[in-house]
Amino acid sequence: MRKKIVYSIILVLLILIVTVGLYLFKFKQPKPEIHLKEQSFNQLPGWETADLRPSLETFKVSCKAFLKQNPEKIVGSKFIELKVNDWQPICQAAMNVNPESNKEIKAFFETWFSPATFHTDEPVKGLFTGYYMPLVKGSLTKTDQFNVPVYGVPKDLISVDLGLFDSDLKHHRRLFGRVKENSLIPYYTRKEIRKGAIEGFAPTLAWIESPVDLQFLEIEGSGVIELENGEQIVIGYAAQNGQPYTSIAKVLIERGVLTKQNASMQGIRNYFKAHPEEINAVLNQNKSFVFFHRHSRVEALGSQGVPLTPGYSMAVDLKWVPIGTPLWLKTTRPxxxxxxxxxxxxxxxxxxxGAIRGPVRGDLYWGTGDEAIFIAGHMKNMGYYWLLLPKTYFNHERKS
Structure with missing residues (x-):
């Protein structure tokens, strides 16, 4: 009897050891490192039947920027080293492609590019959202109705390019701060800025009606402010305070007042309309704050400094994806x-x-108008993309 008890205990211990071992093996193993995996065009779902004409025209807009730049300028990412001279021969060829011949356009991309995905032990999947060009009412002077300032870049905001101090950090994000007693310290938070911390240090580009409108202008990165006389001024992203970004939708979901299903732009606006007393407390949870500058053209400009094309321009994390890169996208949209x-x-x-972070993360630009607002406000879909990288990049990688 005693032996049976001992054997039973040993058996239970062995089962526990095996179970714990399997758990540790499954859940505690280090995650595979992300790497680029070269693919072929026949692995791109939908590529054979795609209409590439609008994509070529959008790419040529980026090319106009590349063709004006120093060939030695670095335009890659932390993981993909590229210079302008990797793009310039491609761009020169793009300008000579018949824009009406889908067959010729397809051949152009297949001649000059190789597809690749970010991989671990499988392709990396990511989130895709949408943004648009918002239109808000405003004034160039402060009034009882328009009393929320839209700030330009403060004169005491310091931007630090870490690559100037260490070449290993050349693709890391910039630091933003201010000098206090000969030390660089973090810049003011949203709450501090809203309380007047930068009054006198930053130009006021315009005054608008609601801090909620300002929050969505920051999220979209650009917008149109329509003045009382009908004149329109266009603003675009210039800089940010360097503080961490927190999603307002996430804050409201965690508070239990919205769900993942209704935490869209429209849902957030409706909630604040019903609970105006909560606006400042909720918005201040997002310490990040965006500063703007005025554009001379009434159209959205991306961080590459080129006009965005509705439905074909995408915001990415430049730590991972080089600016100007074509990306074959597979996802869904509302x-x-x-x-x-x-x-x-x-x-x-x-x-x-500021909210676009990760190797596979995209924010699609949808333009202006009610349809753009609807898609951008509801799009939160998972998917994949394939980077179309210059073949010169892979040729160099094979030699190194």
């Missing part, structure tokens, strides 16, 4: 009938944003 309408399209990386 429409009024089907929230998961398939979307397979060649996008161009022409923008970035």
């Amino acid at each position: 429409d009024h009938k089907n929230k998961k309408k398939p979307l397979e399209r060649l996008m161009i990386a022409q923008d970035t944003g």
Whole structure:
């Protein structure tokens, strides 16, 4: 009897050891490192039947920027080293492609590019959202109605390019701060700025009605302010305070007042309309703050400094994806009938944003108007993309 008890105890211990071992093996193993994996065009779903004409025109907009730049300028990312001279021969060829011949356009991309994905032990999947060009009412002078300032870049904001101090840090994010007693310290938070911390240090570009409107201008990165006389001024992203970004939707979901299903732009606006007393407390949870500058053209400009094309320009994390890169996208998008309408399209990386973080993360620009607002406000869909990188990049990688 005693032996049976001992054997039973030993058996239980062995089962526990095996179970714990399997758990540790499954959950405690280090995650595989992310790496680039070269692919072929026949692995791109929908590539054979895609209409590439709008994509070529969007890419040529990026090319106009590349063709004006110093060939030795670094335009790669932390993981993908590229210079302008990797793009210039491609861009010169792009300008000579027949823009009406889909067959010729397809051959152009297949001649000059090789697809690649970010991989661990499988392709990396990511989140895709949308943004648009918002229109808000405003004034050039402060009034009882328009009393929320839209700030330009403060004169005491310091931007630090770490690559100037250490070449290993050349693709890391910039630091933003201010000098106090000969030390660089973090810049003011949203709450401090809203309380007047930068009055006298930053130009006021305009005054608008609501801090909620300002928050969405920051999220979109650009917008149009319509003045009382009908004149319109266009503003775009210039800099940020360097503080961490917190999603307002996430804050409201964690408070239990919204759900993942209704925490869209429209849902957030509706909640604040019903609970105006909570606006400042909730918005201040996002310490990040964006500063703007005025544009001379009434159109959205991306961080590449080129006009964005609705439906074909995408914001990415420039730590991972080089600016100007074509990206074959496979995801879904909302429409009024089907929230998961398939979307397979060649996008161009022409923008970035404070909330766009990770190797596979995209924010699609949809333009202006009610349809753009609807799609941008509801799009939160998972998917994949393939980077179309210059073949010179892979030729260099094989030699090194």
